[in-house]
Amino acid sequence: MFKNVYNWIDERLDITPIWRDVADHEVPEHVNPAHHFSAFVYCFGGLTFFITVIQILSGMFLTMYYVPDIINAYASVEYLQTKVAFGQIVRGMHHWGASLVIVMMFLHTMRVFFTGSYKAPREMNWVVGMLIFFVMLGLGLTGYLLPWDNKAYFATKVTLEIANSVPVMGPVLKELMQGGTIVGAETLTRFFALHVFFLPAVLLILLVGHFIMIRRQGISGPL
Amino acid sequence: MAHKDDSKEKVVFVGDSRVRRGNGFITPPDYSAYPGKSEAFIPNFLLKEWMVGVVVLVGILVLTISEPAPLGFPANATATVIPIPDWYFLFLYQYLKLPYASGDYIVLGTLGVTGVAFGSLLLAPFLDTGRERRFYRRPIASSLMFLSLAAIVYLTNTAWTEYKHEMAETGQIPEDVQREEKAAENRAAGLPTTTVVQTKDIAIVDKDDPAMALYKQASCVSCHAVDMKGTGGPPSLRGVGDKHDKAAILTIIKEGKGQMPPMYETAMGAGLSEQDIDDLAGWLAKQKSEQ
Numbered sequence: 001m002f003k004n005v006y007n008w009i010d011e012r013l014d015i016t017p018i019w020r021d022v023a024d025h026e027v028p029e030h031v032n033p034a035h036h037f038s039a040f041v042y043c044f045g046g047l048t049f050f051i052t053v054i055q056i057l058s059g060m061f062l063t064m065y066y067v068p069d070i071i072n073a074y075a076s077v078e079y080l081q082t083k084v085a086f087g088q089i090v091r092g093m094h095h096w097g098a099s100l101v102i103v104m105m106f107l108h109t110m111r112v113f114f115t116g117s118y119k120a121p122r123e124m125n126w127v128v129g130m131l132i133f134f135v136m137l138g139l140g141l142t143g144y145l146l147p148w149d150n151k152a153y154f155a156t157k158v159t160l161e162i163a164n165s166v167p168v169m170g171p172v173l174k175e176l177m178q179g180g181t182i183v184g185a186e187t188l189t190r191f192f193a194l195h196v197f198f199l200p201a202v203l204l205i206l207l208v209g210h211f212i213m214i215r216r217q218g219i220s221g222p223l
Numbered sequence: 224m225a226h227k228d229d230s231k232e233k234v235v236f237v238g239d240s241r242v243r244r245g246n247g248f249i250t251p252p253d254y255s256a257y258p259g260k261s262e263a264f265i266p267n268f269l270l271k272e273w274m275v276g277v278v279v280l281v282g283i284l285v286l287t288i289s290e291p292a293p294l295g296f297p298a299n300a301t302a303t304v305i306p307i308p309d310w311y312f313l314f315l316y317q318y319l320k321l322p323y324a325s326g327d328y329i330v331l332g333t334l335g336v337t338g339v340a341f342g343s344l345l346l347a348p349f350l351d352t353g354r355e356r357r358f359y360r361r362p363i364a365s366s367l368m369f370l371s372l373a374a375i376v377y378l379t380n381t382a383w384t385e386y387k388h389e390m391a392e393t394g395q396i397p398e399d400v401q402r403e404e405k406a407a408e409n410r411a412a413g414l415p416t417t418t419v420v421q422t423k424d425i426a427i428v429d430k431d432d433p434a435m436a437l438y439k440q441a442s443c444v445s446c447h448a449v450d451m452k453g454t455g456g457p458p459s460l461r462g463v464g465d466k467h468d469k470a471a472i473l474t475i476i477k478e479g480k481g482q483m484p485p486m487y488e489t490a491m492g493a494g495l496s497e498q499d500i501d502d503l504a505g506w507l508a509k510q511k512s513e514q
Contacts, residue, residue, distance in 0.1 A: 027268040029259030034271060043275055050276045054283070074297040075419040081294055082406070082416065092287030100283065102311045113347070113368060116356030123348035130345045137311070144309050150398055153298035154306035162319060165329045183300075223357050 021215060030222035041115075042219075044108035049207070051101040056200070058094040066146065068192035070185045073148035098140055105133055117220040125213040128206055135203045142195035148188060156191070157183050295398030296418055305395065307386050314375045317382035340371065425461040425512045427451055434506030437499050441490040446483070451510075457483065462512035469508035476504060 010016055029035045031042040065084060067076040080087040109129065112118055118126035145156045160183065164174040179186030262268050296302070308316050315337065318324055324332025343350055351364040358365040390397070406416040427435075427450075438444060438451075446457040453459040467475065479485040490500055 023265045025264050026261040027264050028261045032262060032268065032271075034262075035260065043272065046272050047276065047279055050279065051283075054280070070298070075417075077294060078417060078419060081292070088291050089284070089287055092290070092292045093283055095292035096283055096286045096290075099310065100279075110368075114358040114365070116351075116358065116361065118348045119351070119354065119356060120348070126348050127345060130347075134341075140309055140311065147294055148298045149295035150298055150302050150304045151293075151295045151307065153300070154302075154304045155308045158306045158316070159308065159312075162333065166333045167330050170333075220356075 041111045044104050048104040048108050051097050055097045058090050061090050068189050070188055077147045122217055128209050132206045135199055139199050142191040145191045293399030305389050313382040314378035317378040428509050432506050434503045437503045441493050441495050464508045464511040469504050472504040472507050
């Protein structure tokens with residue numbers, strides 16, 4: 001049955017080469033913890049992606065309840081946290097996942113750095129990886145404001161003051177993010193839009209680039 | 224097309240399908256070139272990776288259940304809260320407080336060192352171009368990274384210690400803890416546990432009463448506003464009758480309260496008679512939220 005469906009689609013779209021490119025490859029011994037336990041350091045990239053998937057899924061469920069305006073934002077988060085069945089779990093996963101993804105990404109970056117895996121011909125993949133890192137930090141920064149409690153509000157105020165202190169670009173950048181002269185309603189909707197639409201879109205594009213490159217170039221050889 | 228007509232076999236898999244032969248592309252060595260046992264990604268290796276993934280997932284869930292995500296009190300611009308960013312920004316936050324990265328040297332802080340550090344991280348492959356990969360054979364790159372890591376650990380720790388210290392000094396408790404405690408108390412007392420600010424719009428009672436004109440004439444309006452909703456500090460007078468009766472309101476007008484100065488003489492100066500002020504107090508006492 002499954003095979004027939006696959007063949008039916010394959011006859012029309014020739015998906016076998018795509019499938020091969022995506023999935024049909026071998027994992028060399030030197031990155032396989034089953035053979036060398038120390039190779040667990042090669043897991044961090046995959047775990048970063050795994051937690052990213054958790055973040056996307058939990059985030060999708062959070063937006064079912066979250067209301068991005070200053071009157072209701074806090075109330076909706078509190079409702080989600082205290083009243084909705086499993087709301088506390090979903091929000092908790094998103095909250096802790098946000099920290100863990102930074103940890104995993106940091107460990108992954110360190111592994112790539114200290115094994116010198118960013119060297120030719122993989123320079124571009126390192127650059128894309130660093131861009132992913134910056135986007136992730138941006139997601140953390142924008143997501144921090146969304147519960148609209150005092151901690152979020154005052155941290156964002158400080159962040160925007162820091163942005164403001166950058167010469168020339170600073171004030172423009174601050175006003176762009178803040179959407180006005182104070183941290184208020186417009187700031188919240190802008191951070192929400194950035195957190196939920198702009199940055200994830202950029203993140204997904206970069207991830208696709210990251211994965212295509214690793215498939216094209218393969219994982220770096222043993223040291 | 225990938226298929227040959229004369230072949231019944233659809234999948235012709237030889238070696239590593241990832242790499243297309245072409246000019247100029249630097250072909251990475253085939254895995255068969257590496258010593259040892261390689262393993263198919265799907266399903267063998269992915270299954271093992273999934274096992275690691277499950278362990279991580281359980282870890283997140285344990286963390287989630289034992290430590291609910293914190294939530295403080297609703298944002299209020301007048302609250303006194305020590306600002307603290309998320310933990311992975313602490314090192315930057317602390318760094319920007321250093322004397323040579325703040326104040327007059329803020330440009331050095333935001334663009335100079337930070338820009339150079341993150342810029343060189345972004346462009347590491349173009350700065351460290353040697354062929355050597357082992358970190359102990361790349362002393363400059365490795366030692367710079369170790370130095371940065373040490374700085375990050377030091378700055379993060381300092382930031383957190385200072386924050387804790389400041390909290391203890393000002394006697395503040397993190398708001399998420401306060402909220403939890405308050406919610407627990409309210410729950411025990413059978414009260415609503417929400418900390419959402421409830422704003423009910425209270426109507427002005429007897430808006431056409433001559434006392435409304437007196438209210439404006441007596442300059443109450445300059446602090447308590449035309450719509451009687453107050454101006455931040457000075458409270459709303461809508462529903463003031465719930466809190467004070469006529470006598471109490473007269474006392475407040477005569478003696479002031481908190482930040483409010485005695486207003487009796489001012490009102491007299493604005494042309495109100497004693498009877499007017501009495502009427503005004505009587506009218507204010509009628510301002511109850513529920514009719």
